[in-house]
Amino acid sequence: MPAEPAAVPRIAMRAIRKAFPGVLALDGVDLALRPGEVHALLGENGAGKSTLIKILTGAVRRDSGEMWLDGQPIDPGSTGEAQAAGISTVFQEVNLIPTMSVTKNMALERAAGRFGMISWRKAREQARAKLARLGVDIDIERPLGSFSVAVQQLVAIARALEDNTRVLVLDEPTASLDAKETTALFSIMRELKARGIAVVFITHFLEQVYEVGDRITVLRNGRLVGTAAASDVSRPDLVSMMIGRELGEVERAFSEKDAMAAGPVRLSARGLGRKRVLEPFDLILRQGEVVGLAGLLGSGRTETAKMLFGAISADAGELTVMGTPTRNAAPRQSLRAGIAFCPEDRKAEGLVAELSVRENIMLSIQSKQGWLKRIPRRRQDELAREMIAALGIATPDAEKPVGQLSGGNQQKVVLARALASNPSVLLLDEPTRGIDVGAHAEIIKLIRKLCKDGLALLVASSELDELVAATDRVAVLRDRAKIGEISGEQITRDNIVRMIAGDDGRAD
Amino acid sequence: MMAEQTEPRPVAMRPRMKLHRAVWPLLALAAILIVSGIVSPGFYNIRIVEGRLFGNLIDIVYRATPTALVALGMAVVIGTKGIDLSVGSTIAITGAVIAWRIQMGDPHLVVLMMALGAATLCGIWNGFLVAGLGIQPIIATLILMVSGRGIGLLINLLYGGTNPSFESALLQGLSTGHLMSIPTRLFLAAAIFLALWLIIRRTALGLFIESVGGNAAAANLAGVNARLITFVAYVLCALCAGWAGVIMTADTHTSDPVSVAMYIELDAILAVVIGGGSLAGGRIHLGMTVIGALVIQALTTSILISGLPPEYNLVVKAVVVLFVLLLQSDNARRAITSPFRGRAR
Known part of the structure; x- marks a missing residue:
């Protein structure tokens, strides 16, 4: 039909x-x-x-x-x-139980039978019939986990499909x-x-x-x-719809940017990569320069930033931080070497929700100092106050559990923690995720200021305009590989979109 | 320039009910003592016999000491989102080591050190399983919980095992002796509490443990060595259990691996929870944990003295504990009080 x-x-x-x-x-x-x-x-x-x-x-x-x-x-x-x-759904994380048989999995929600008893004969028949509709012919008594992910996916779909x-x-x-x-x-x-x-x-x-x-x-x-x-x-249009912003509000401040000469190299990666995670890539971060990471979801933005920080270990290539070659440093060693990282998912990887704003801000600088040299409480209060004022964190006081703040303010606390550790290189993964427009502009302004103060910055972002507005150089990623780099006046939305969409590879 | 004027934010919910957490366990303790005073006249009497204090209140503190020590260590481990089921076995091993080395004729101070060393080894083992191998805490510590008492019996066998009792002026002095009419073990426990508090709160260890327990992934990315911190927590816990083992073993002058400190892990966990700790990790309340241990012991002593048939003991205890825990739960309190406050929040 x-x-x-x-x-x-x-x-x-x-x-x-x-x-x-x-x-x-x-x-x-x-x-x-x-x-x-x-x-x-x-x-x-x-x-x-x-x-x-x-x-x-x-x-x-x-x-x-x-x-x-x-x-x-x-x-x-x-x-x-x-x-x-x-209306049926198959969720991303296949919510089936790998240790149970295919039949049992398919009977989980709607078991066939009477009086609360399951008729396994009927359940088997139903499972077979449902799978047959999708042309799947498997041994339904085997545990689901013994099949490939693809088959598991089909089982999930078959289960979701009713007459x-x-x-x-x-x-x-x-x-x-x-x-x-x-x-x-x-x-x-x-x-x-x-x-x-x-x-x-x-x-x-x-x-x-x-x-x-x-x-x-x-x-x-x-x-x-x-x-x-x-x-x-068209593909470029689609990419633009997903990550661009139609508003013409964002203008690049070229004059300001060009005035800043990029300083010495702070961090350089050569051939850094890991099988199945990220193709080997080269990247250099200089003092006083903002480098952007552009790409669609799943293109390897987060993985790149995490690999530079040591949160994902590389199995190839070399990383030089402040002139010193490092080998698979753990985050705490990266932190000591002067790198700080703000993760994208602040709930899962950024904040300790139960701890106060002050404690969250202190965490990185304290771990840099080691557990024995506790930072005196007065200094902690001072630092927390400074950070709350500098980043405009809206909180009644520094002792409030950070989980009770709004999204944008939580993001600022993560940023404050990174800044408090006094880094030379700052890696920001989606610094404006879930932040309202006002705070958004503030954060971009802040990024520019930090850069002027002598930080080397990396900003991974899904917001094209953010990259256009804030960065001096943009590395573009596609399918877990770095496919190119553009800088200066080449950084326009169209260029980035074209590279991501893979129209003609390099934009020149 | 970044300092945007913060708007008057919507005030957090529960403006009135925001009492300090410590209130509920303290109230519970007070309530238990008051009820006991009414039920058993003379409950509060304290007198000096042969130069030492006697009375129910002293008895409660005295008997609560080993549980409180174990619970302090447990609070640290629970702060990492872990649990240590093996504390009873650690106590059994500590006791067996004491009896063995005293029988072997070692100086008693050395014996004390060896006993604590044995407890530390137990902690290193647990820490290795949990932090090193990544085994779930409940399973990892179950291994020593099951095997530890057997290890204690094997240690007893090292010298024939027929008579694992001993006399030691030093150890018994620490456990059952008294100083200025006050039981020595209270001084000992206070010193251990202070030492632990200094380690947790005067270094950054407490912050690190709480961050690991609250969100291990975030702590790691913030530069905290989550594995090492977890490991240290299990060692501290075992050391606390070791001190409890010294006190309990010296009290009975004997090593009894089969039944010493049976189920103490459950009382310790309960004390931590009554003290406001959450098994979800992320917070350590040392002082309140001690209150939690006192609540449990006060309850046990009160029921015994009240003359209630012993069959009722455990049931009454369970009901009171449940009540204390309900009081602490924000949800339960709201559910209980909301009918009296209308629907206004």
Whole structure:
């Protein structure tokens, strides 16, 4: 059955809004899914993709906005309700249990049987039938974990598919599949499409979007950037939608930048890399210079910064810090050598939520000094006060647990910790993630100032305009490899977008 | 230029209920003592017999000492988000070493050092398993918990094992002796508490332990050597258990690996939790942990003295402990008090 654009969309979501403490995750987002289409949902980290999906599938309740399924208003309060209505999801981390058999996994949520007893014979039959629909023929009594990730993925999809499924959400299904497995998955997706199911496909591989996607919706910072047919959007346009900002507000301050002569080399990497993580790359950071790292999600931005800091150990190449060659230094040694790092994911890797603002700020400088030489409390209070004032951290006092601050202020605390350790090289991974516009400009200004004060800076960012506004040089990454470097007046959004999209490699 | 004017922020929730955490365990302790005073007349009497203090209150502190010492070490380990189930076995090994070396005729001060050394070895073993090999703390320390008492029995066998008892003026002086009418073990415990407090709070160790327990990944990226810190915590814990072992062994003049300090790990964990520590790690409350140990002992002593049939002891204890823990939980307190406050938050 060819997929005709139907008058009534399968799913219509309008003006969806959702706020979490400290973050506006979705701000008036629309999404329309047609029956029998593969709809790619794109956006960088924090764009709001997963929140939107969670609202669609009932895992999270929206604050406001409306939703219709085939013209009927819906308001799923749980994933079970959504599933009963015909909306199924396969989440990124396959939430199956590897030690249990395929049958048991498939029976987990909806066990066949009566009076609370499971009929394993029936469960086996159902499992076989469901797998057969996807053309999967495996021994269903074997533990799931003994199969490849690709098969596990298919089992998860088979489990999610019911007779009445009208919408299937696939959250990064290809993240851990090789090319052949991906092709197999795509043919299954096309088949589902032919059955009239609306498939939502979340990925950050652009080729795959064009290979299998019919239409594309792009989100950024919780807002809808746009929806278009895949054939109508060029790759550079798509990249630009994902990471650019249309506003012409950001102007490069060339005069100021050019006035600054880059100082001596602080850090240099030659052929640094690690198998399966990052292709070997060269990179030099000089005093008084801001170097940007550009690339899409999954291109290796974070890995590059972490490798320079020693949080990911390299298995090839050499790293020279302040003229001294180092070999696989741990973070604490990097810190002593004068490097500081602000991680992207402040909740998981940045802050100790229970500890106070002061304690969080002290952590790096204290570990630089060692545990025996405790920094006197008066000096701690002083330093905390200085940092709170310098970065404009909005907190009633330095003793407040950092977990109770808003997102932007938490980010500033992470930055304050790095600065307090008095580094010569500062590596910032997404320094403005989840920060409102005002604080955003402040942080960029701060980066420029730090640089002028003699720091060597590396800024990994998914925001193109941030890179254009703040950096002297930009290293561009694609598919876990550094593909080029541009500097000075070459740093424009178009150039970076073209390099990332791989139109013609180097932009000259 | 960065100092943006901070807006008057929405005041945090629970403006009134924000009492210091320490209030609840202290209130519980006071309540237990008051109820005991009512139920058992003369509960508070303290008298001097043969130059030393006697009375229920003294008895509570006296008996709580070993548990409190073990709990202090446990608080440190729990601060790293870990747990040490092997403290009872560490005590058994410490006791066996004491009896063995005294029978072998070593100077008693050397014996004391050897006993503490044995406890330290136990801590090094646990620390190696947890920090070095990355085994989950509950499993890693289970190994020594199960095997430690057997090791104690084997040590007893080194000298025939028929009569593992001893006399030692030095050790018994430390455990059951008294100084200026006050039991010596209280001085000893106070000194250990002070030493531990200095190590935790006057160096940066406490900050590092709490950061590792709160978020190990973040601590690592901030430059903290999370493995080393975790290792040190287990050694400190075992050392505290070792001191408790010295006191308990000297008290009974004998090495009894099979039953000494049975289930002390559970009382110690309970003391830490009553003192406001969370098994999720990230905070060390040394002083409150001692209060926690006192709550447990006060409860035990009070029930014994009250004349309640002994069958009820454990049940009453469980109910009171549950109540104390509920008082500490913000959620539970809110649930209990909200009907009286309407829906206004």
